[in-house]
Amino acid sequence: MVLTAGTTGEVHAVPTSGSKLNGSHASTAGATDALVPLERFIPVTTLALVDRLTVPDAWPSGDHGEARRFFRYLDFWRRQQHNRRLMTLLRAYEPFDPDSDLLITREYTAAEKLRLQKRTVADVKRILERANYVPIDPKSVEVILTKDSHYGLDLHVDLGVFEECLLFFRGASKKRDTRTNYRKFMRKEEFDVPIYRRLVLLFKLKPFDVRVREVMAEKKVSEKEAAKVVTRMRGSLPAEVKEGNIYIKLFKNIPRNDLEMVFPNTRVRFRLWDKVKLGVTGGGAMGMGLVGTAGKLAAGGLTVANPVALAGAVAGLGGIAFRQGMNFMNQKQRYMVVMAQNLYFHAMADNRGVMIKLSERAAEEDVKEEILLYSVLAKETCKRNDLGLIDAAIESYLRGAFDIKVDFDLPDALERLIADGIVREDADGTLHTMPPAVAAQHLDAKWDRFLDDLPDGVKQEGLEVDAEDFPHV
Structure with a gap:
């Protein structure tokens, strides 16, 4: 049959x-x-x-x-x-919860925290699989490091900073959106945007000293230089992100081409068109300023005998350079605002809520x-x-x-x-x-x-401490 x-x-x-x-x-x-x-x-x-x-x-x-x-x-x-x-998972997650407002009454050895960390990550992965989410390999360059962007951003993520990293999606789909087509006389047109209906990211930063040793081996530099590199790279992280915590984020309707923006250390890079546009305008302004200053020098208008005029010309060139530098900074800031605004409407839940x-x-x-x-x-x-x-x-x-x-x-x-x-x-x-x-x-x-079948006397990691030794939240 x-x-x-x-x-x-x-x-x-x-x-x-x-x-x-x-x-x-x-x-x-x-x-x-x-x-x-x-x-x-x-x-x-x-x-x-x-x-x-x-x-x-x-x-x-x-x-x-x-x-x-x-x-x-x-x-x-x-x-x-x-x-x-879920109750077992939440107990294992307690030492890593960045949102906890509870009094911390237990101390854990390094070995106990490592066991709890691995258990938390494994249990979250198991729940994701039971919820029929599909894993994405964070190291997959073809999926993550895309050049095309729905929001017009060029994003970059350093995946080497993470000790734990899970990325899962559910509901690969498309949504209709509109855009201005410059080839059709600025007319609006509809197009399909590939999206993930749901996207979950779990991450934990590597300890600072571990990452320093990795950079020393990768770049063949001294420990001091490696520490500077790691410090500079971590500057793109929000101050609230701590290496001892495990973070879990749930997003909705994330464009597949902008997958990088869900990571905490995403850096916005200038696109080629931005570099050309800012370079041409900045170079033109500086060129005109230099030509004008050189012409006045050749005519004898700016000499040592006229220091006020000379200082004014130098200040003018400095002002042009400063204005162009601010243009670069403002453009990057606009990109960061675009990314933050779009991510705001994609976020659904964090950590325990996820x-x-x-x-x-x-x-x-x-x-x-x-x-x-x-x-x-x-x-x-x-x-x-x-x-x-x-x-x-x-x-x-x-x-x-x-x-x-x-x-x-x-x-x-x-x-x-x-x-x-x-x-x-x-x-x-x-x-x-x-x-x-x-x-x-x-x-x-x-x-x-x-209730009769619930196990009794299950040993938990950690040791209860006296009230005077309680760490403050």
């Missing part, structure tokens, strides 16, 4: 003959994925999925009401599981995947070797019901349902799924045992 998607909300099995999910379909999907990689993110609300998956026609046995109740139980249960992991939001999104993605898979397994007798067809059927259902293309993450959803006891697998690979009413009772019982 082959699995396919129904038109009334159900995802079910049909005989192989006449099925559209055959080998040619799979090869076509593979070719499409190769050209435009699909994301696992399902851009539909949980409520919308539940409403469509629990219509009466989708459950011929009349279990649509029980299925809806089970899906509600599953939603609460999965969010509770994520909340438990963790909480990501945990919520991860739970939601888990629930959507699980109810889609359950809607198939609860109605059909399936085996593990049918999973590829089930995956294709669910993707086909999402295309038909919502006109969206996703790379459905079936293996993780199945493992979670098995871990919770909702699905059981025989030795021959046959999958047995609890009916909706039984599955709801099963989760109800697990919820009753949840």
